Amino acid sequence: MQRTLVKDAHNATAAADAILLQGWVRTRRDSKAFSFVELNDGSCLKGLQIVVDASLPDYAQVARAHTGASIEVRGKLVASQGQGQKWEVVATEFKVVGEADGTYPLQKKGHTLEFLREIAHLRPRSNLFGAVFRVRSRLAYAVHQFFQERSFHYVHTPIITASDAEGAGDMFRVTTLDLENPPRGEDKHVDHTKDFFGKKTFLTVSGQLEGEIFACALSNIYTFGPTFRAENSNTSRHAAEFWMIEPEMAFCDLQGDMDLAEAFVKHLIRDVRTHCAADLEFFSKFVDKDLLPRLDFVLEKPFVRCSYTEAVEILEKSGKTWEHPISWGANLQAEHERYLTEEHFKCPVTVYNYPRAIKAFYMRVTDGCAPDRQTVAAMDLLVPGIGEIIGGSQREERLELLREGMALHHLDEKAYWWYLDLRRYGTVPHAGFGLGFERMLMFVTGIGNIRDVIPFARTPGTADF
Amino acid sequence: MQRTLVKDAHNATAAADAILLQGWVRTRRDSKAFSFVELNDGSCLKGLQIVVDASLPDYAQVARAHTGASIEVRGKLVASQGQGQKWEVVATEFKVVGEADGTYPLQKKGHTLEFLREIAHLRPRSNLFGAVFRVRSRLAYAVHQFFQERSFHYVHTPIITASDAEGAGDMFRVTTLDLENPPRGEDKHVDHTKDFFGKKTFLTVSGQLEGEIFACALSNIYTFGPTFRAENSNTSRHAAEFWMIEPEMAFCDLQGDMDLAEAFVKHLIRDVRTHCAADLEFFSKFVDKDLLPRLDFVLEKPFVRCSYTEAVEILEKSGKTWEHPISWGANLQAEHERYLTEEHFKCPVTVYNYPRAIKAFYMRVTDGCAPDRQTVAAMDLLVPGIGEIIGGSQREERLELLREGMALHHLDEKAYWWYLDLRRYGTVPHAGFGLGFERMLMFVTGIGNIRDVIPFARTPGTADF
Numbered sequence: 001m002q003r004t005l006v007k008d009a010h011n012a013t014a015a016a017d018a019i020l021l022q023g024w025v026r027t028r029r030d031s032k033a034f035s036f037v038e039l040n041d042g043s044c045l046k047g048l049q050i051v052v053d054a055s056l057p058d059y060a061q062v063a064r065a066h067t068g069a070s071i072e073v074r075g076k077l078v079a080s081q082g083q084g085q086k087w088e089v090v091a092t093e094f095k096v097v098g099e100a101d102g103t104y105p106l107q108k109k110g111h112t113l114e115f116l117r118e119i120a121h122l123r124p125r126s127n128l129f130g131a132v133f134r135v136r137s138r139l140a141y142a143v144h145q146f147f148q149e150r151s152f153h154y155v156h157t158p159i160i161t162a163s164d165a166e167g168a169g170d171m172f173r174v175t176t177l178d179l180e181n182p183p184r185g186e187d188k189h190v191d192h193t194k195d196f197f198g199k200k201t202f203l204t205v206s207g208q209l210e211g212e213i214f215a216c217a218l219s220n221i222y223t224f225g226p227t228f229r230a231e232n233s234n235t236s237r238h239a240a241e242f243w244m245i246e247p248e249m250a251f252c253d254l255q256g257d258m259d260l261a262e263a264f265v266k267h268l269i270r271d272v273r274t275h276c277a278a279d280l281e282f283f284s285k286f287v288d289k290d291l292l293p294r295l296d297f298v299l300e301k302p303f304v305r306c307s308y309t310e311a312v313e314i315l316e317k318s319g320k321t322w323e324h325p326i327s328w329g330a331n332l333q334a335e336h337e338r339y340l341t342e343e344h345f346k347c348p349v350t351v352y353n354y355p356r357a358i359k360a361f362y363m364r365v366t367d368g369c370a371p372d373r374q375t376v377a378a379m380d381l382l383v384p385g386i387g388e389i390i391g392g393s394q395r396e397e398r399l400e401l402l403r404e405g406m407a408l409h410h411l412d413e414k415a416y417w418w419y420l421d422l423r424r425y426g427t428v429p430h431a432g433f434g435l436g437f438e439r440m441l442m443f444v445t446g447i448g449n450i451r452d453v454i455p456f457a458r459t460p461g462t463a464d465f
Numbered sequence: 466m467q468r469t470l471v472k473d474a475h476n477a478t479a480a481a482d483a484i485l486l487q488g489w490v491r492t493r494r495d496s497k498a499f500s501f502v503e504l505n506d507g508s509c510l511k512g513l514q515i516v517v518d519a520s521l522p523d524y525a526q527v528a529r530a531h532t533g534a535s536i537e538v539r540g541k542l543v544a545s546q547g548q549g550q551k552w553e554v555v556a557t558e559f560k561v562v563g564e565a566d567g568t569y570p571l572q573k574k575g576h577t578l579e580f581l582r583e584i585a586h587l588r589p590r591s592n593l594f595g596a597v598f599r600v601r602s603r604l605a606y607a608v609h610q611f612f613q614e615r616s617f618h619y620v621h622t623p624i625i626t627a628s629d630a631e632g633a634g635d636m637f638r639v640t641t642l643d644l645e646n647p648p649r650g651e652d653k654h655v656d657h658t659k660d661f662f663g664k665k666t667f668l669t670v671s672g673q674l675e676g677e678i679f680a681c682a683l684s685n686i687y688t689f690g691p692t693f694r695a696e697n698s699n700t701s702r703h704a705a706e707f708w709m710i711e712p713e714m715a716f717c718d719l720q721g722d723m724d725l726a727e728a729f730v731k732h733l734i735r736d737v738r739t740h741c742a743a744d745l746e747f748f749s750k751f752v753d754k755d756l757l758p759r760l761d762f763v764l765e766k767p768f769v770r771c772s773y774t775e776a777v778e779i780l781e782k783s784g785k786t787w788e789h790p791i792s793w794g795a796n797l798q799a800e801h802e803r804y805l806t807e808e809h810f811k812c813p814v815t816v817y818n819y820p821r822a823i824k825a826f827y828m829r830v831t832d833g834c835a836p837d838r839q840t841v842a843a844m845d846l847l848v849p850g851i852g853e854i855i856g857g858s859q860r861e862e863r864l865e866l867l868r869e870g871m872a873l874h875h876l877d878e879k880a881y882w883w884y885l886d887l888r889r890y891g892t893v894p895h896a897g898f899g900l901g902f903e904r905m906l907m908f909v910t911g912i913g914n915i916r917d918v919i920p921f922a923r924t925p926g927t928a929d930f
Contacts, residue, residue: 005616033877041715069891070892096894097892098888098893100889100890121678130683131681133620133679134683136621137613140609141619152509153598154605154606156601156605157920158921159668160705160928163927170641171642174637175637179638179642190644196697196926196927197923197927197928199928201928203639211923214589214598214920217594217595218508218598219488219508220508225690225691230641240662241624243621250487251468251562252507254665257476343591379887397563418586418930421586421587426490426534426535426564427535427563428563429562454621455620455622455623457623461661461663462662462663463627463662463666465623465680465883
């Protein structure tokens with residue numbers, strides 16, 4: 001007999017005479033004549049109630065079916081008498097596959113998130129983390145659907161890179177050299193030509209530059225892969241290893257880039273609202289009471305667009321005292337971003353056209369700015385409660401201005417010969433952005449710590465499992 | 466005006482008075498009264514013919530539209546007089562966006578694959594590599610569709626791992642220590658507790674063990690991410706960085722595992738046959754004349770299943786002289802695999818139940834074997850022309866037998882405490898497999914070198930772009 005997933009049993013349109021269920025015991029209640037076992041198989045939040053009659057030949061098995069045990073049940077799917085469930089299963093066969101004794105760490109409830117991180121190999125069996133990782137899976141699929149349906153091509157940009165100057169942050173070194181006793185040259189320095197790739201290599205901090213290569217050939221592309229930062233920041237929003245989505249579009253300017261970013265964020269929210277309704281309701285009940293109104297708010301409201309210069313004026317006129325003083329030329333800090341989205345505009349805001357000096361070398365110089373207030377076509381999408389969720393820009397497609405930007409940032413043109421070639425041969429206006437997948441997951445689940453939306457978080461001092 | 470992709474223009478159902486196209490010049494032919502420009506935007510293999518009348522005010526631009534230049538064209542979509550194309554565009558405006566002069570390396574044709582690897586930043590603009598990377602994108606999407614439609618959850622297993630004993634191959638070290646002068650302890654050895662994660666860390670060779678964690682919670686899961694081997698093998702089939710798909714199913718045995726593997730391979734082939742028809746025809750014309758018959762053959766034929774013991778008997782009785790002698794207990798080599806699929810069975814073959822001694826510690830000991838011929842529930846799916854494309858197994862779910870396997874492989878139980886926990890608490894029969902994404906791409910494109918199906922290949926001595 002084919003296994004039926006609990007999800008499909010809940011959605012059955014008719015009773016069934018014979019059904020096979022396999023999963024794990026969440027709870028059990030025994031009465032004189034019956035036992036009620038809640039079986040969960042991870043296919044959905046809600047378990048299925050199994051009724052085991054004490055007269056069943058297998059009934060002795062039930063006493064071994066503690067929380068966490070794996071079980072196999074054959075029976076009839078019948079309309080449930082109980083509240084809040086349409087169907088239940090009356091067992092005709094009940095078998096314990098694998099026991100779980102009293103040492104099983106995931107007993108009923110009351111565990112802290114910190115403790116659950118220590119048993120990250122078991123926490124996906126809890127209601128909370130089952131829901132988190134179902135939403136994570138669905139959200140990833142929604143990313144692919146969004147782009148594939150718009151004729152974007154998925155590109156796997158390299159994880160190992162020889163470029164140590166992508167500028168987005170500190171990098172991890174990748175090596176096969178013996179750290180105890182690395183080969184050294186005549187000058188006594190480590191001889192990196194003896195390393196696996198014949199030179200120093202690192203873990204990527206962004207696939208953007210390689211993504212531009214593909215946009216300048218296939219027009220519309222996106223990446224979705226792991227990205228790394230070797231920064232020693234132990235915050236609730238930073239991890240050393242995280243997943244990022246980076247679309248890139250040829251023949252596209254900042255306007256088109258902002259349009260895509262907004263459509264993308266709305267699509268992702270709409271998709272999980274539809275496909276993960278029960279999991280999201282769970283989060284709104286137990287994690288963040290404002291979650292669903294906030295998501296719906298973002299769906300319904302048009303996003304505000306506000307230039308950096310306007311944003312600074314708003315902040316200066318706010319009458320607020322800032323921890324980080326704000327004036328034209330300074331970076332926006334979390335407190336400023338929150339004020340803009342949560343107090344001033346009360347909706348998601350895309351801030352665009354930032355000062356050239358505080359942004360990356362590859363961003364396009366905005367035409368027609370006053371020389372003392374030179375800006376680049378960058379944009380950040382800010383959402384209430386989280387702050388920056390997307391950062392993007394139109395890229396500098398003019399060879400001479402790109403070289404100027406590289407000089408300003410003290411970058412070696414030789415290392416970027418191929419990046420400059422894109423501007424030498426058939427250059428086109430192009431733009432893109434990056435969305436941190438875990439930030440988006442935190443936004444749609446209300447979970448406050450990035451460690452709790454990643455299967456096995458890598459943070460300073462931690463690489464368990 | 467909204468841009469129309471060439472792909473959509475080719476599929477138009479009616480002529481159009483005004484259309485905007487943006488892309489790159491592939492070829493140009495000038496006559497007295499007209500120029501014919503082939504515009505390609507990467508959305509599909511076939512370019513769109515643009516007819517520019519010499520009387521057009523913009524006509525002077527055409528002289529600058531060399532191969533590789535980017536152009537923007539407005540015009541009418543009209544039925545084409547030419548052969549082999551339904552539509553063409555009669556330009557009303559023609560603009561060169563970015564020129565490409567005579568130094569553009571991708572002139573018409575006749576480049577070797579080796580040369581194109583050196584200009585991997587431009588090769589996606591060629592017919593061949595445009596097709597490869599469109600198929601790569603589609604194949605990746607087909608992977609997600611296959612699993613998501615079957616209620617499998619996508620899991621991001623960690624890339625950085627502290628486990629150096631996964632046993633699948635040599636590993637890259639990940640570190641933030643200063644190689645010139647690493648911190649050393651009192652014993653003069655490098656002090657790894659000072660590294661970013663407080664211990665030695667590596668790039669993953671497989672997400673399987675972590676995948677099992679999630680299968681033992683969500684029932685059916687799959688991974689799809691980058692994987693690494695620090696092996697110094699310079700072959701056409703090995704890369705240091707490649708992508709792998711690893712499904713894992715709870716309550717599943719080897720039989721179910723083989724069923725899924727076969728259905729998966731067929732699904733992927735069927736999907737690209739349908740969605741990448743033009744690109745596949747191009748490969749069958751210019752790369753591998755037998756490609757389409759071979760793909761159709763795999764689609765139509767049921768796969769043969771053959772135990773390892775039977776396979777060895779077939780090989781011993783074949784009368785062939787083998788480079789690698791074969792007898793019970795030896796690993797199957799490429800020559801054996803090819804004989805089985807290409808000569809003996811003449812179809813894809815799944816070989817199962819391998820000797821325990823030559824397989825990994827986590828594979829399930831097959832019940833009822835003679836003690837001197839102990840086997841494990843492993844399987845390899847072999848296809849004609851490529852050999853092994855999938856390797857998988859049922860996992861040992863019995864705690865004591867798993868510990869025995871670890872002892873046989875000299876593994877430290879302490880490092881696997883969480884893996885053993887899965888067998889302590891609600892253990893279930895489970896199984897899974899791994900598919901090398903690039904191998905599959907080579908199979909569906911006929912491309913013979915793994916370097917030509919990866920955007921930017923990482924191989925010994927090479928980490929360019």
